[in-house]
Amino acid sequence: MRIIQITDSHIYGDTVSNFDGINTKNSFEKVLQKIQTFKKPDLVVATGDLSMDGSTQSYAWLHKRLAKIDAPKVLIPGNHDKQDALASEFGSTCFLKYGSLVNDSWCFHFLNTAHAGSHSGRLLSQDLSVLDSSFYENREVFHAIFMHHPPVKVGSIWLDGMGLINSTEFWSTLEHVPNVKLIVCGHIHQELDIVSKNVRVLTSPSTCLQFKPLTSEYSADSLAPGFRVIDFLANGRFVTDVIRVPI
Numbered sequence: 001m002r003i004i005q006i007t008d009s010h011i012y013g014d015t016v017s018n019f020d021g022i023n024t025k026n027s028f029e030k031v032l033q034k035i036q037t038f039k040k041p042d043l044v045v046a047t048g049d050l051s052m053d054g055s056t057q058s059y060a061w062l063h064k065r066l067a068k069i070d071a072p073k074v075l076i077p078g079n080h081d082k083q084d085a086l087a088s089e090f091g092s093t094c095f096l097k098y099g100s101l102v103n104d105s106w107c108f109h110f111l112n113t114a115h116a117g118s119h120s121g122r123l124l125s126q127d128l129s130v131l132d133s134s135f136y137e138n139r140e141v142f143h144a145i146f147m148h149h150p151p152v153k154v155g156s157i158w159l160d161g162m163g164l165i166n167s168t169e170f171w172s173t174l175e176h177v178p179n180v181k182l183i184v185c186g187h188i189h190q191e192l193d194i195v196s197k198n199v200r201v202l203t204s205p206s207t208c209l210q211f212k213p214l215t216s217e218y219s220a221d222s223l224a225p226g227f228r229v230i231d232f233l234a235n236g237r238f239v240t241d242v243i244r245v246p247i
């Protein structure tokens with residue numbers, strides 16, 4: 001089972017706006033071209049901040065481009081997205097509430113951490129409760145969770161200041177679930193690979209602008225945009241790689 005994660009594309013409704021010097025549409029097109037050279041994924045997951053301005057034009061643009069990848073898609077919102085506009089463009093492939101997909105060996109959970117009026121993340125108790133039930137219902141398989149905000153401190157003061165507010169509640173939901181193997185996030189526009197409470201937590205590069213790690217305030221990095229490939233194996237292991245795409 002191969003999943004390709006793309007994240008933080010920050011697409012604008014117009015063609016000229018840029019994110020600190022990077023035309024987000026151009027960089028997305030480059031990333032897309034690279035993805036198309038890879039073995040076809042079984043699923044593409046877009047982990048939020050798909051649009052910069054929340055415009056219907058930005059989502060329509062993205063929808064057309066994503067259609068070029070011949071695979072099912074799941075989209076979850078980030079703090080920059082306008083959730084009603086996102087959902088109305090993408091319909092049932094967009095999870096504003098808890099969603100999951102299950103195969104023989106793995107259950108993939110999709111959580112919406114974004115909430116109106118804040119760049120910080122928050123999980124609704126209702127979603128955590130459904131997550132808890134889903135762990136129980138799928139207790140024979142391995143689990144991977146996709147969400148925009150990382151549930152850990154990432155070491156940059158300004159990003160940790162807009163992190164997941166109720167991460168303690170999140171981790172307590174996972175406490176008695178031994179088969180949670182992986183949490184995959186966006187939001188911080190950089191690659192991070194750590195283990196927290198015996199669970200691997202990965203973040204991935206944005207398809208546009210990167211942020212420098214371990215900074216006290218916003219600082220753009222010169223690293224290239226990218227995406228992540230994850231191959232999930234039937235024995236609960238997985239192999240993952242970040243692919244950078246020079247622009």
Ligand SMILES: [Fe+2]
Nearest residue numbers: 008049078187
């Ligand atoms: Fe972002």
